[in-house]
Amino acid sequence: MPIVGYGVAKVLESGYPDFKKGDLVWGVTKWEEYSLITMTGSLFKIQHTDVPLSYYTGLLGMPGMTTYAGFYELCSPKKGEYVFVSSAFGAVGQLVGQLAKLMGCYVVGSAGSKEKVDILKSKFGFDEAFNYKEEHDLDAALKRCFPEGIDIYFDNVGGKMLDAVLLNMRFHGHIAVAGMISQYNLDQPEGIRNLLSLVYKRIRIEGFTVYDYYHLFPNFLDLVLPYIREGKIAYVEDTAEGLENGPSALVGIFSGQNVGKQVVVVARE
Amino acid sequence: MPIVGYGVAKVLESGYPDFKKGDLVWGVTKWEEYSLITMTGSLFKIQHTDVPLSYYTGLLGMPGMTTYAGFYELCSPKKGEYVFVSSAFGAVGQLVGQLAKLMGCYVVGSAGSKEKVDILKSKFGFDEAFNYKEEHDLDAALKRCFPEGIDIYFDNVGGKMLDAVLLNMRFHGHIAVAGMISQYNLDQPEGIRNLLSLVYKRIRIEGFTVYDYYHLFPNFLDLVLPYIREGKIAYVEDTAEGLENGPSALVGIFSGQNVGKQVVVVARE
Numbered sequence: 447m448p449i450v451g452y453g454v455a456k457v458l459e460s461g462y463p464d465f466k467k468g469d470l471v472w473g474v475t476k477w478e479e480y481s482l483i484t485m486t487g488s489l490f491k492i493q494h495t496d497v498p499l500s501y502y503t504g505l506l507g508m509p510g511m512t513t514y515a516g517f518y519e520l521c522s523p524k525k526g527e528y529v530f531v532s533s534a535f536g537a538v539g540q541l542v543g544q545l546a547k548l549m550g551c552y553v554v555g556s557a558g559s560k561e562k563v564d565i566l567k568s569k570f571g572f573d574e575a576f577n578y579k580e581e582h583d584l585d586a587a588l589k590r591c592f593p594e595g596i597d598i599y600f601d602n603v604g605g606k607m608l609d610a611v612l613l614n615m616r617f618h619g620h621i622a623v624a625g626m627i628s629q630y631n632l633d634q635p636e637g638i639r640n641l642l643s644l645v646y647k648r649i650r651i652e653g654f655t656v657y658d659y660y661h662l663f664p665n666f667l668d669l670v671l672p673y674i675r676e677g678k679i680a681y682v683e684d685t686a687e688g689l690e691n692g693p694s695a696l697v698g699i700f701s702g703q704n705v706g707k708q709v710v711v712v713a714r715e
Numbered sequence: 716m717p718i719v720g721y722g723v724a725k726v727l728e729s730g731y732p733d734f735k736k737g738d739l740v741w742g743v744t745k746w747e748e749y750s751l752i753t754m755t756g757s758l759f760k761i762q763h764t765d766v767p768l769s770y771y772t773g774l775l776g777m778p779g780m781t782t783y784a785g786f787y788e789l790c791s792p793k794k795g796e797y798v799f800v801s802s803a804f805g806a807v808g809q810l811v812g813q814l815a816k817l818m819g820c821y822v823v824g825s826a827g828s829k830e831k832v833d834i835l836k837s838k839f840g841f842d843e844a845f846n847y848k849e850e851h852d853l854d855a856a857l858k859r860c861f862p863e864g865i866d867i868y869f870d871n872v873g874g875k876m877l878d879a880v881l882l883n884m885r886f887h888g889h890i891a892v893a894g895m896i897s898q899y900n901l902d903q904p905e906g907i908r909n910l911l912s913l914v915y916k917r918i919r920i921e922g923f924t925v926y927d928y929y930h931l932f933p934n935f936l937d938l939v940l941p942y943i944r945e946g947k948i949a950y951v952e953d954t955a956e957g958l959e960n961g962p963s964a965l966v967g968i969f970s971g972q973n974v975g976k977q978v979v980v981v982a983r984e
Contacts, residue, residue, distance in 0.1 A: 604910065604911070608910070623910075623913050623914050624914070625914060626910070626911055626914060629911055630911075634908065635908045635909070635910070635911055636906070636908070637905070637906015637907060637908050638906060638907045638908075638910055639903065639904045639905070639906050639907075640904070641873065641877070641892075641895070641904070641907055642873070642895055642898055642899075642904055643922075644892050644920060644921070644922030645892050645893070645894060645895060645922035645923075645924070646922070647922070648921075648922050648923050648924055648927065649921070649922055650919065650920070650921040650922075651913060651919070651920045651921075652913070652917075652918070652919040652920075653912075653913030653914035653915070653916070653917050653918055653919075654914075654917050655914070655917055658917065
């Protein structure tokens, strides 16, 4: 089985009317120099080439669309709102925070190391950030960062953090759940005890997957491309040259060797 | 302190331009023969008098609007969908079930006695109903009633039932939380362990209160009044005559002596 992942490619030959020779595409490709792609439903034609093509594997691709779907479509953010992002140093979390700042929101992120927390504040413009591993009382940490409460929570982790957030939501707050990474490997998921807040504070929680929102990809580009061209979004890539260096780059991710989004260059023109 | 509750009254004198002498109103009144009402924000003028005025304390009042807000506004029901209502024998639950049936949904309710379960099916037209006190495994009970899963859950109870429902929701299902009556009197709320379903199945849960939806009262009447006039909605009242019988009627509710919505007639014309 070839490894499947998101990639950028040039069409060399096509039997599908929407793609013709020479088109640049992004989507689910294989780790190959030449691929035969039959699932065209997961391929998108690249219309804008004045930004690095590699961005379509991250900032302008699936993680970017995940951000757009969860933050804009589900949470309907407004200027001045209080926004919290967990796993804020991830590809999605970084972008949620930056887009929220560009909208004029107050943004706090949680991450798993002091270094990440510092970078969230210094490079990505988060108003505040904290290392969840060093907080014995997540409720207290959130109250410290959000004395006025939270309007929007972009949840990537679930579990105890979600439970603590529920205690700190403001009336009519929105929670978009992109993932619950703290729960996937447990024998039994943790119990969430603070759902009464849903009623008391009229809160909405919604789980989602990016695959339901790709029809909004043009809207997402309209929003994000100008920010990228104006240099208003920070984005870091770690590039491995050559398909032969792909396996070690992949292994490196799991020990945190990469700095930013790991990209493998299969070919340059 | 006078007891506050929902009532129907006739305006004898008014210093407020929206209400004039002779108007009939419903809203938050006191248990008095004559009341001075200064909080006009919780009073609604009665426009339709071809239905029993007492209905405005229940079916056409706050419980009715709660049903409309939670079922129609939050859950966007469609014909053929699978609908579950907990505390289905309550004023709200009865109406949710009947409106869902009138929309062409499949409806199941849970209640706390065999008698209530029987009436839900025989009188209120539920497709199925079960006594939650006799089900050792709520998940199994729901799977029995909903082999295809649940599209819409109108939650009045929270707790274990909500947790079991989460395991049985269909993709893109909606849960409207009107209350969590099983949780209010616990020292610590029960833990809800199945929230991962939110992500896997892209589910939305939303808590709400009727007070945010009264601007939709005319829409609610447009929907429900024709059904009432055509006799398509079953509604039961238990009437106590005279304000002097109010206290015993109130006490009777807590021991379940009332059959249907308890109304106290203060005056007839």
